[in-house]
Amino acid sequence: MIGKCLCEAVQFTINTVPNLYQCHCSQCRRQSGTFSNAATLVHRDDFLWLSGEDKLTKFKLKDGFTSHFCSICGSPVPNPLRDTDKVWIPAGALPGEIDSKVVVHIYTGSKAAWENEITGGKQYDEMPDFETLYKLLHEIK
Ligand SMILES: [Zn+2]
Numbered sequence: 111m112i113g114k115c116l117c118e119a120v121q122f123t124i125n126t127v128p129n130l131y132q133c134h135c136s137q138c139r140r141q142s143g144t145f146s147n148a149a150t151l152v153h154r155d156d157f158l159w160l161s162g163e164d165k166l167t168k169f170k171l172k173d174g175f176t177s178h179f180c181s182i183c184g185s186p187v188p189n190p191l192r193d194t195d196k197v198w199i200p201a202g203a204l205p206g207e208i209d210s211k212v213v214v215h216i217y218t219g220s221k222a223a224w225e226n227e228i229t230g231g232k233q234y235d236e237m238p239d240f241e242t243l244y245k246l247l248h249e250i251k
């Protein structure tokens with residue numbers, strides 16, 4: 111499955127498209143410009159850059175929160191997840207027709223007052239342990 115940024119300079123491919131999660135924390139709100147991030151996680155062996163790796167701007171907060179984006183159009187793009195062997199994939203970079211749904215909501219306790227009620231999928235006030243999250247994303251659809 112090919113994903114790309116808005117200007118299409120940055121393109122990547124993933125072998126499988128797992129389920130998706132949404133994070134409602136304040137950092138993801140700022141980073142995404144909306145009420146949550148929608149994303150998934152794949153093993154790095156299932157991920158490949160096709161173009162635009164030299165167009166990435168890499169930003170990291172002191173606490174480790176990372177945002178990589180296309181230097182031309184500003185779209186969020188994949189980045190390696192902290193000290194794991196996983197890669198974070200922004201769902202919006204993938205085609206809208208993918209056969210995946212949001213199955214987990216995290217940091218629902220931090221959601222913006224202006225967000226409507228959260229429905230569908232499992233909900234966690236904060237972050238479940240990483241193995242739990244990864245398992246939910248990779249359960250059979
Ligand atoms: Zn771009």
Ligand SMILES: [Zn+2]
Nearest residue numbers: 133134135138
């Ligand atoms: Zn978040």
